[in-house]
Amino acid sequence: MNIRFRDLIDQTYYFPTEEFTLDNSNLLFHGVPLMDLVEKYGSPLKFTYLPKISQNIGLAKKWFDTAMQKHGYAGKYFYCYCTKSSHFRHVMQEALKNDIHIETSSAFDIDIVENLKKEGWVKDDTYVICNGFKREAYVDNVARLINNGQVNCIPILDNYEELSLLSEKIETPFKVGIRIASEEEPKFEFYTSRLGIGYKDIVPFYENQIKDHPGVELKMLHFFINTGIRDNAYYWNELLKCMKVYVRLKKICPSLDSLNIGGGFPTKNSLAFEYDYQYMVEEIINQIKLACDEAGIPVPHIFTEFGSFTVGESGGAIYRILYQKQQNDREKWNMIDSSFITTLPDSWAISRRFIMLPINRWDDPYERVLLGGLTCDSDDYYNSQQDMNAIYLPKYHPDAPLYIGFFNTGAYQETIGGYGGLQHCLIPHPKHLLINRDEDGTIQVEVFRPQQTSQDQLRILGYEFNGGSAQPQSEYTKQVSNPKPIAKK
DSSP states (O other): OOBBBHHHHHHHHHOOOOOOOTTTTEEETTTEHHHHHHHHHSEEEHHHHHHHHHHHHHHHHHHHHHHHHHHHOOOOOOEEEEEEGOOOHHHHHHHTTSSSSEEOOOOOHHHHHHHHTTTSSSSSTSEEEESSOOHHHHHHHHHHHHTOOOOTEEEEEEEETTHHHHHHOOOOOOOEEEEOOOOOOOOTSSSSSSBBBHHHHHHHIIIIITOOOEEEEEEEOOOOTTTTOSSSSHHHHHHHHHHHHHHHHHHHOTOOOOOOOOOOOOOOSSOOOOOOOOHHHHHHHHHHHHHHHHTTOOOOOOEEEEEEEHHHEEEEEEEEEEEEEEOSOOOOEEESSSSSHHHHHHHHHHHOOEEEESSTTTTTTTEEEEOOOSSSTTTTOOOBTTSSSEEEEEHHHHHHHHEEESSSSOOHHHHHTGGGOGGGOOOOOOOOEEEEOOOOOEEEEEEOOOOOOHHHHHHTTTTBBBBBBOOOOOOOOOOOOOEEEEEEE
16 A cells, blocks of 8 residues: 555654644645745745744743743843854844844954944944954954944953953953863763863963953853753763853952853754753753852853754755666665755765655655765765654656755855855855966966955845945956966976
């Protein structure tokens, strides 16, 4: 008996869900008829369902408010958006509708903040938490932002040298934070995070370089672990170690009043996904309060930097199955009309799994398949779901087009995939040189392309700059310097 694909889903998961429903044999995402998008715009395509961003921000605020009321927590909660998850103008504006704050990770983030401030989306008292290793351009931009009146811009010191670098450029008194270099889970090939300052070194760093520094005030301790916020012994142990440092600092630093617990809320990656967000928030608040009460110090204000949680569940990608290849007696390859490497890089680079469902033909019989991308790279494939070691889709038929969707893909995939020329954390493409020799053997150097500028990236992201509207970025033109001889060998 041929079992329909809808029957497979019904007997495997609780369906329909909050996000997914059916209209006859076609899939809807938050009530949006996806086949209508395909019929109008074709495939492949990507989309962002903007209301989901505001919905998730509202949920997190409610969880923290509930937890703080339950435990009689006297501090305030501040929701920051981790901009590197998605820098696009439409994402930033949707997030900022919800009275939130911003976390940055590189120099070009500051250009975005200034652009949004010019348009009224960012106020002078909006918190701008500046993380990451700070090269000269990043230091310059942070200093400019503070000098121009961003009173709640807080650079988070990642290393010992950053304080002096910032002090040289910032003309007014300013606030700083310190990032803890957390110890990583045993699965990593390294023991301590490359970012931040070690637990045992933070108090001496404050006493030696910050305590008596004129015009500098320590306001925040920053804590984040790569595996995110999980209900396991590792997370709770690291949080406890963080609180021990906070307590020691607070007793000698009256200005310290904020704890940034970073990001790390998971996003739904399966129809079987389960995570008790409210419990986790309540337990975090409880543990922080217990540590402070025991030490006899006030509880800190709580900052979070949710990125994937903010924007991840708003995104999706739709592909068409172009062709099916039967490569042996067991393996059927469904070839999509795009590439996983270029459009969903996390699916092959870190084996990330997203919710994957057919867009149409839910009443057809199903089969087990593998999904292949169009590149010739051996890693350009998708072979399993998060909760099972296989992929099932309606049977391929050359006369009945099949479309598939990947959902909750809204975080990181555009920048890591190089959308329009973007790079992760907006680190610019470096200058590219062409080196040759003339007939005499003299080395000739020409600039093929210059280093990417903030304006290049702002155009791609949809922002305005220099008083004008951002236009779609045209293809780079070849820029060549006057070839100059270097040496003859």
